[in-house]
Amino acid sequence: MTEPSPSTKITTLLRLVLPIFREHWLRLGCGFLALIVVDFLQLIIPRFVKTAVDALSTGAATSSQLLELSGAVCLVAVIVALLRFIWRYLIIGFSRILEKKLRDRLFTHVLRMDPPFFERWTTGDLMAHASNDLNAIQMACGMGLVASVDALVMSSAALVFMLAISVKLTLIALLPMPLLIICTRILSGRLHHRFNLVQEQFSLLTEFARATLVSIRLIKGYTLERFQEQRFHALGEQYVRSNLKVAAIQGLLFPIATLIGNIAMLLLLYYGGALVIESQISIGSFVAFVSYLYMLIWPMMAIGWVANLAQRGVTSLRRIHRLLSEQPTVSTGVALAAPPVAPTVYSCRSLTFAYGASVRPVLSGMDLEIGPGLMGMTGRTGSGKSTLCKLLLRMYPVADGMLYFRGQDVNQLSQDQLRQCIAYVGQESVLFADTIANNIAFGRPEATAAEIEAAAQAAAIDADIQTFTGGYQAIIGERGVKLSGGQRQRLALARALLCDRPMLVIDDALSAIDVETEHQVLQGILATLQGKTVLLVSHRVNVLRHCDRIVLLDAGRIVEQGRHQELLANPFYQAMVEKQQNDA
Numbered sequence: 001m002t003e004p005s006p007s008t009k010i011t012t013l014l015r016l017v018l019p020i021f022r023e024h025w026l027r028l029g030c031g032f033l034a035l036i037v038v039d040f041l042q043l044i045i046p047r048f049v050k051t052a053v054d055a056l057s058t059g060a061a062t063s064s065q066l067l068e069l070s071g072a073v074c075l076v077a078v079i080v081a082l083l084r085f086i087w088r089y090l091i092i093g094f095s096r097i098l099e100k101k102l103r104d105r106l107f108t109h110v111l112r113m114d115p116p117f118f119e120r121w122t123t124g125d126l127m128a129h130a131s132n133d134l135n136a137i138q139m140a141c142g143m144g145l146v147a148s149v150d151a152l153v154m155s156s157a158a159l160v161f162m163l164a165i166s167v168k169l170t171l172i173a174l175l176p177m178p179l180l181i182i183c184t185r186i187l188s189g190r191l192h193h194r195f196n197l198v199q200e201q202f203s204l205l206t207e208f209a210r211a212t213l214v215s216i217r218l219i220k221g222y223t224l225e226r227f228q229e230q231r232f233h234a235l236g237e238q239y240v241r242s243n244l245k246v247a248a249i250q251g252l253l254f255p256i257a258t259l260i261g262n263i264a265m266l267l268l269l270y271y272g273g274a275l276v277i278e279s280q281i282s283i284g285s286f287v288a289f290v291s292y293l294y295m296l297i298w299p300m301m302a303i304g305w306v307a308n309l310a311q312r313g314v315t316s317l318r319r320i321h322r323l324l325s326e327q328p329t330v331s332t333g334v335a336l337a338a339p340p341v342a343p344t345v346y347s348c349r350s351l352t353f354a355y356g357a358s359v360r361p362v363l364s365g366m367d368l369e370i371g372p373g374l375m376g377m378t379g380r381t382g383s384g385k386s387t388l389c390k391l392l393l394r395m396y397p398v399a400d401g402m403l404y405f406r407g408q409d410v411n412q413l414s415q416d417q418l419r420q421c422i423a424y425v426g427q428e429s430v431l432f433a434d435t436i437a438n439n440i441a442f443g444r445p446e447a448t449a450a451e452i453e454a455a456a457q458a459a460a461i462d463a464d465i466q467t468f469t470g471g472y473q474a475i476i477g478e479r480g481v482k483l484s485g486g487q488r489q490r491l492a493l494a495r496a497l498l499c500d501r502p503m504l505v506i507d508d509a510l511s512a513i514d515v516e517t518e519h520q521v522l523q524g525i526l527a528t529l530q531g532k533t534v535l536l537v538s539h540r541v542n543v544l545r546h547c548d549r550i551v552l553l554d555a556g557r558i559v560e561q562g563r564h565q566e567l568l569a570n571p572f573y574q575a576m577v578e579k580q581q582n583d584a
């Protein structure tokens with residue numbers, strides 16, 4: 001994961017979370033009130049103990065007085081327990097709500113992005129943001145905030161009580177405290193760093209397992225099981241080693257804190273004891289002082305820990321801010337009350353396109369009218385056919401004046417409105433581990449069973465589905481592993497046909513179908529799409545010869561356009577026809 005630049009102002013970053021704080025002010029207010037009351041109640045207990053010890057040491061204690069005092073201590077302890085539950089529930093609950101709101105926002109934002117964004121950000125990066133960064137922000141806004149308020153209230157109140165007993169003794173007892181702050185700051189910094197490493201290694205491990213399982217057929221095909229096993233074993237070992245380092249630092253943190261606390265206690269015993277002997281303070285005050293000192297150790301540790309939590313929270317907030325600042329590159333116009341109507345669906349005028357910052361154009365100076373009817377497109381691999389299909393779907397940005405949808409510049413049209421006019425079957429079929437029916441109805445979840453069947457018949461997949469156990473309710477496995485390549489392609493086609501949109505773009509999605517079935521599929525498409533526009537990318541002459549017009553691309557340029565017979569004059573097309581006839 002790349003580190004964000006630290007230039008974004010902290011106020012800009014806080015704007016991401018402050019509205020959520022404001023929205024839940026009542027919840028937070030009650031939570032912090034409970035927290036502060038707990039702190040004060042805890043500070044009262046040593047006062048009771050002081051009274052009891054003083055009464056005992058002077059011999060004035062009665063059993064009823066002791067009973068009363070212990071009853072009071074019990075009561076305070078019960079109230080403290082109850083209030084602790086309340087603040088935890090309210091404040092930690094708030095931090096979870098905050099995390100959810102940020103996660104929702106992130107998800108919505110990522111869904112709005114276009115393919116160039118997903119070429120810049122890997123899935124791993126996005127998943128890390130959704131887990132590690134949100135977690136760090138949740139910790140900072142939950143436990144971090146609690147610990148800082150708690151430390152502030154506890155330490156100042158404990159200090160006041162201590163100072164009231166003896167100023168000199170307080171100063172002496174505080175001597176080792178800066179050391180405690182420094183040690184926790186350093187150690188918890190190390191701990192966070194190590195902890196991040198552990199998390200990174202855990203994601204490497206899970207990602208490796210995922211990638212292995214997804215490509216299990218390939219691994220078996222190349223007999224790589226042992227190799228994968230060894231790599232998995234090595235990754236697991238690294239993970240354990242990192243975890244042991246975390247355990248070592250955790251193991252150091254508490255003993256060091258206790259050690260420093262005990263040094264303070266030693267100083268207190270030595271100098272405080274002397275004060276008791278000289279009768280400058282009572283034994284009760286001395287005992288109370290010891291309790292206050294114990295209460296001061298946790299806030300001193302918390303200062304170092306909270307500083308690290310806050311730092312991590314801000315870094316994560318910065319990363320999230322950077323992600324949320326990304327904007328789609330494909331421009332979008334306003335939605336029209338009624339989409340424009342014109343017989344020609346698309347016009348390309350000197351359409352030139354290059355991916356991202358690349359200077360090499362993938363399409364150059366392309367003039368083309370698409371629709372109505374069945375238009376074929378073919379050309380060498382890498383000649384730009386899929387790129388053109390993606391541009392029609394507005395996946396990548398195009399300059400003004402190059403691409404028109406029914407006479408309107410696409411940059412002035414609403415993306416959603418335009419995409420709703422096109423059904424698209426990509427070069428690789430995307431299927432889900434769900435039933436066949438749900439896979440077909442993906443683009444139109446409200447479709448009836450009869451409509452789904454009709455679409456499957458048009459895509460010539462119905463007969464295959466009837467042979468599966470469960471028929472349309474059969475589950476097809478992850479990414480459709482239980483289907484053949486040709487079945488997967490026809491299922492994806494049925495999905496597009498069911499959407500019943502004015503234009504259908506099929507990007508080489510009939511390549512794995514035999515000649516017989518291919519003919520059926522074509523008939524199905526032609527029957528369903530009367531009066532509509534179909535752009536059919538294919539390398540198969542048998543498919544192309546049915547087209548009203550065929551466009552031949554080479555290196556991003558149109559080299560020929562016409563019917564099958566007319567194109568036979570072109571050497572590339574002629575060679576393709578001859579090769580396929582010989583193969584047949």
Ligand SMILES: Nc1ncnc2c1ncn2[C@@H]1O[C@H](COP(=O)(O)OP(=O)(O)OP(=O)(O)O)[C@@H](O)[C@H]1O
Pocket residue numbers: 119355362379380381382383384385386387388427508
């Ligand atoms: N996302 C991308 N970023 C950068 N370059 C790309 C991207 N997608 C495709 N290209 C490049 O654009 C060129 C055209 O690719 P395209 O997928 O349009 O070819 P095609 O005609 O569909 O080929 P095929 O017949 O093999 O499917 C290729 O040189 C390819 O390397």
Ligand SMILES: [Mg+2]
Pocket residue numbers: 385386387427507508
């Ligand atoms: Mg392609």
